[in-house]
Amino acid sequence: MTRLLENKNAVITGCNRGIGFATLKLFAEKGCNVWACVRCENKEFEKKAETIAKENNVWIKPVYFDLGNSEEIKAGIKQIRENKEKIDILVNNAGIEQQGGFFQMTPMAVFEKIFKINVFAQIEFSQYITKLMMRNKAGSVINLSSCAGIDMTGGYMAYSASKAAIISVTKTMASELINYGIRVNAIAPGIVETQMSRGLTDEARENTKNSSLMNRIGEPEEIAEAIAFLASDASSYMTGQVLRVDGGM
Ligand SMILES: NC(=O)c1ccc[n+]([C@@H]2O[C@H](COP(=O)([O-])OP(=O)(O)OC[C@H]3O[C@@H](n4cnc5c(N)ncnc54)[C@H](OP(=O)(O)O)[C@@H]3O)[C@@H](O)[C@H]2O)c1
Numbered sequence: 001m002t003r004l005l006e007n008k009n010a011v012i013t014g015c016n017r018g019i020g021f022a023t024l025k026l027f028a029e030k031g032c033n034v035w036a037c038v039r040c041e042n043k044e045f046e047k048k049a050e051t052i053a054k055e056n057n058v059w060i061k062p063v064y065f066d067l068g069n070s071e072e073i074k075a076g077i078k079q080i081r082e083n084k085e086k087i088d089i090l091v092n093n094a095g096i097e098q099q100g101g102f103f104q105m106t107p108m109a110v111f112e113k114i115f116k117i118n119v120f121a122q123i124e125f126s127q128y129i130t131k132l133m134m135r136n137k138a139g140s141v142i143n144l145s146s147c148a149g150i151d152m153t154g155g156y157m158a159y160s161a162s163k164a165a166i167i168s169v170t171k172t173m174a175s176e177l178i179n180y181g182i183r184v185n186a187i188a189p190g191i192v193e194t195q196m197s198r199g200l201t202d203e204a205r206e207n208t209k210n211s212s213l214m215n216r217i218g219e220p221e222e223i224a225e226a227i228a229f230l231a232s233d234a235s236s237y238m239t240g241q242v243l244r245v246d247g248g249m
Contacts, residue, residue, distance in 0.1 A: 004030045004031070004228060004234065005027055005232055006031030006032075008032045008088040008232075009086055009087055010027055010035070010087075010088060010231065011037065011080060012036060012091040012093060013067065013125070014094030015037060015062075018192075018196060018220055019093055019192060019223045019227075020094065022221045023091055023093060024036055024049070024052070024060070025052055025224070026228055027089075027224075028058050030232075031056070032058060033058045033059045033060070034060045035080050036049055036060050036061065036062050037064075037076060038063070038064055039067070039094070040064060040066075067121035068116055068117055073121065073124055073128070076125075077128040077129070081132065086135075086136050087133050087136075087139065088136075089139065089142070090130070090139070090140075090141045090142070091227055092122045092125065093227075094117070095144060096117045097196045097199055098156050100155050101155065101156060101158060101159075102157060103154075106157045106158050111161070113158075114158040115158070115165070119162050122143065123169060126141060126169075129141075130177055134180040136181075138181040139177075139181065139183070140184075140185075140235075141173065141177075141185070142186070143169065144187055144189070145166045145167050145170070146188055148163050149165075149188065150244070151249070166186060170184050170186040170240065171240045174239045183235070183238065183239040184239060185235070185238055185240070185243065186241070187227055187242075188244045191208040191217050191246075192217065192220055192222075192223055193220065197217065208249075211249050212247035213249075215247075217247075223245055226243055226245045230243065
């Protein structure tokens with residue numbers, strides 16, 4: 001495997017499982033050091049991270065904070081800053097799903113809960129991290145959107161809207177941060193085999209699966225590969241883009 005991210009330092013949120021864990025593992029294999037952001041202290045995760053770090057000769061530092069809590073976000077940033085290392089990459093991966101919900105039936109409280117984590121917390125965290133990146137006049141930010149934020153998908157109103165908002169956030173960030181050498185792109189996965197997609201109804205999983213040319217659900221590792229590409233210098237002429245990774249939906 002090429003060490004595509006050798007000597008780079010990345011911040012990745014939601015590292016303990018799913019797409020975030022696959023990204024952490026792949027980044028380490030590609031030579032990248034990682035601040036692995038996780039919501040709650042987790043000894044089992046720490047052990048796994050330690051093994052991955054040793055096997056790949058990189059460092060992985062767990063950073064614990066809840067994206068739903070501004071004070072915790074600030075404490076997480078403080079911990080990252082104290083390391084006094086440059087930050088090359090930010091992967092805004094953590095997110096929450098919605099267990100169904102049609103337009104007319106979605107209470108405002110659900111919109112608020114989903115937008116708080118999937119949009120507002122991503123913006124707040126990115127503001128802090130990109131301020132640190134700006135010092136080096138370089139960086140790559142990857143935001144996790146979703147095909148649900150692009151296509152017509154009835155029944156997941158708040159989630160789809162939050163993922164559409166992230167596309168707009170990505171484009172605005174890209175246009176402003178390019179002045180500091182920072183590229184900002186989004187990934188829009190189709191349906192991926194993680195705890196999040198297991199919450200979908202069988203019908204929704206089947207429909208999404210059948211609407212992809214490959215007739216299957218994606219693996220977290222396949223999304224991680226696309227994230228690594230956008231994080232690396234291999235995508236040096238890309239910014240403000242949304243890359244679909246969806247098996248041809
Ligand atoms: N799976 C799919 O089909 C799919 C499709 C399109 C887009 N995506 C997007 O891809 C990203 C990763 O999804 P996934 O499938 O890997 O989901 P997942 O397995 O459910 O993992 C979500 C991650 O986000 C973390 N998280 C949630 N709320 C948090 C909070 N308040 N503070 C800190 N961390 C929090 C979770 O931590 P805990 O373990 O503590 O909850 C977990 O690590 C999400 O943004 C999702 O919307 C997924």
